[in-house]
Amino acid sequence: MEYIPNIIFALLLIAGIGYFARNVKKLIRNIKLGHEVDASDNKAERWKNMAYIALGQSKMVKRPVSGLLHVIVYVGFVIINIEVLEIIIDGIFGTHRIGLSILPESVYGFLIGTFEVLAVLVLLAVLVFWARRNIVNIQRFKSLKGWPKNDGNIILYFEVVLMCLFLLMNATDIPFQDLGAGNVISQFIAPWFSGFSPEALHTIERGAWWLHIVGILVFLNYLYFSKHLHILLAFPNVYLGSVEPKGKLNNLEAVTAEVKLMMDPDADPYAAPAESAEDEVPAKFGASDVMDLNQIQLLNAYTCTECGRCTSECPANLTGKKLSPRKIMMDTRDRLVEVGKNIDANNGVFKDDGKQLLGDYITNEELWACTTCNACVEACPVSIDPLSIIMDMRRYLVMEQSAAPMELNTMMSNIENNGAPWPYNQMDRLNWKDE
Template sequence: MQYLPNILFAILLIIGIGFFVKNIKKLKRNINLGKDIDRSDNKSERWKNMAMIAMGQSKMVRRPIAGILHIVVYLGFIIINIEVLEIIIDGLFGTHRALSFMGSFYSFLIGSFEILAFLVLVSVIIFWIRRVIMRIPRFWNKEMKGFPKNDALYILYFEMVLMSLFLLMNAADLNFQIKNVGNPISQYIFPLLSDNPPVVLHYIEKSAWWLHIAGILVFLNYLYYSKHLHILLAFPNTFFANLNPKGQFTNDKNVTKEVQLMMDPNADPYAAPVEGEEDVVPEKFGASDVTDLNWVQLLNAYTCTECGRCTSVCPANQTGKELSPRAIMMKTRDRLEEVGNNIDKNGGEFKDDNKQLLNDYITPEELWACTTCNACVEECPVNIDPLSIIMDMRRYLVMEQSAAPQELNMMMTNIENNGAPWQYNQMDRLNWKDEE
């Protein structure tokens, strides 16, 4: 019976970490369903982006209030969880504050953790006020219903509870409070508990301790199902982000070759391809489902924070169009999860479900509303690129289904026949100069 708590703790730890590893493997499998793309170039620029954007939060602070509060929560939550190391040691070996042998440095650490916990608690409450009471519009778009809306609130409540449990755990530790070192916040909570006998304080402390570590393990495993997966994925997402100038779109080599042949009357259509540049005809032009997208686009979908900054700056959305870049990413992730679950249920093979990303999740109306202005890409705090998905799906509509809007079909017909987007014969182009 003496070692029962240690055994229970070890079991809880193994189950929590084991389930987390299982979900990470599934996450990796789902992302790898995407087509291959090489993002290994310019590593120095990529490391810089990851340091500045993911770790340094440089794009978050463009909106100072939310940005600064987010930095407090992000740094506070990460740093405070260093305390988890001591909790694991205490839980496995039955010790109490195993790292206290570090003396004054330990007091400094715990004191810093308490201050950060308090700041995180305050910041999270402000976030809750902004979301629930002030009802900032980007948090209440039509796609933010059901779980997406509640998910953000669940995380806020999680963080409130975890920070409160950490402070309560310290405040109920009688020996820790008697020393009065490293307790800048919990010392003000202690008087609320001090009337209780030591045995009651001990049970309060142990209850808070168990709930705190259990809460952390639950939170860790909840991440996979939550938009807060970006806590982990923001780093690889910013590293593998597209470094090309915004507005530079990718071209299929086969299509480019055909256009070049059409424009060069001396080109030999039967010429052998240059060694190393053999043409590979794609199975499909563009994308109609998640498996037609590349793995970075699928990583983007899982990294989306659902903050709505992209949608708030989208000119199409602002004028009442159906398009929401945030919804594009959320729908892509939902479809990818559906495909992943299909594979799990069918022994590792995908069974055709007669559904796809196009039409069943994302409508052509949404895709054609996009102005390709790149505002969403520029605004995203973790370098997500909704536009690349939109363009790949447009490519499918045009090249596979000939389903471009009438205006675009007319323009392409005019370019083919007249060499310009306008419905004027080439011979009539200079007629304007003869007009008085």
């Protein structure tokens, strides 16, 4: 009978981690629906980006208030949950605060005391975040409706409950309070339970202990369905992000080869293309659905924090255009999730559902509103690149559907005929200086 709690704990742990692993497997499968990308170059720069941007939160703190609060929540939540290791060991082996048996009392007390201070800081930061999302009139949060808004609040409630359970667990742990080391905050909560018997305190402490580990497992598995998946994906996303200058746009190999051929005075226009050149011609130019994007772009979609910094910096959005870089990423993720569910429902095979990312989720109007200024890319705190998706979908519209706006078609015709975007002969291009 004495081992029943340990068995229940182990089964709970296996179920929680097993369900999480199942969802991670789905996540990886969905990302692999995209084209492979070689990101093996510039490894030193990639590691540097990961250290500064993902770990160091360097782009997050460009907005000092929200940046500092995010650092407190992120660092505090991660560090506090180091204690989860102790909870897991205690749960499996039936020990109580195994850390006291391994570490000197002063070291253990310092660690738990630090955790308690961080827990209070996290609670304060979460309250400010909640107010910013629900009371303060911040446009990038105000524009969120339905699930995206609720999702952000649910995570904040999760964090409040987990921090409170942690402090309650410490405050009602009689041996820990008698130790007098590490109870920096919980010593002020303990008097609230001064009238309780030792048995009642033990029951409350055990209840908080169980709820804390259950809460952690629920939180872990909730991440897959939440925008907070970036907690896990920010590091690989930043590492795999582009290290090219932001103004550089990628070119299709087949188109580049065609242009070079046209510009080569010695080339035979009637010669059959080399086999390697034929192999480079893609089945589709650009992207109309998530399967046409590359794996890094799909990883970007899953990593999006929905913070709205990209949209708040977008000049097209600020002037009233329909374009929202945040919506581009959310739409891409929603479509990818829909495709994943389609595959699950059809025994691992995608069956055409008559939908695609272009048209059903993202409109032509949104795509053509983009100025390609890269403001969204620069603003993103986790190195997401909405512009690359926009450009690939534009490429599809132009090269597959000939659906460019009239103004753009006119400009390209003028370049082809006159060598300039303007509708007059090259010989007349300098006439303006005589006026």
